[in-house]
Amino acid sequence: QADFDRMARHAGLGIPRGVGGNGGLSLRRRSAMLRVVEACADSPFRTWQEDIFFSYPCSAAPVRLPPEPIARLFSVETGLLETRPIGVHKVWAYQGREELALLAAACPALPALMRALGHSPPPPADGE
Structure with missing residues (x-):
């Protein structure tokens, strides 16, 4: 808040x-x-x-x-993920797979959004 x-x-x-x-x-x-x-x-x-x-x-x-x-x-x-953001925009065009996995851990809806837009979702982040 x-x-x-x-x-x-x-x-x-x-x-x-x-x-x-x-x-x-x-x-x-x-x-x-x-x-x-x-x-x-x-x-x-x-x-x-x-x-x-x-x-x-x-x-x-x-x-x-x-x-x-x-x-x-x-x-x-x-850019770098420094904190858990409220939202994302077109991250699949600018972030690597490792960064996308971290974002997906912070934004659980990201893999579904990526699939809906025809993009391969990232693999789970290490340790999940």
């Missing part, structure tokens, strides 16, 4: 990547996103994917995005 409370202080959460986050799995504060849409309509990022639009700074409507360590508590796509 404490980790979620730390995450909820921010206008949006996404998979840690670059400036703000990948929108493949995200939670966003509606009021903050509406403020960005209205104030940043002339942003050079307005025609890009929504995650880029909401992640890149717009001085007319600054939003508080989490630093990477907080974002990693929410989700993982690439």
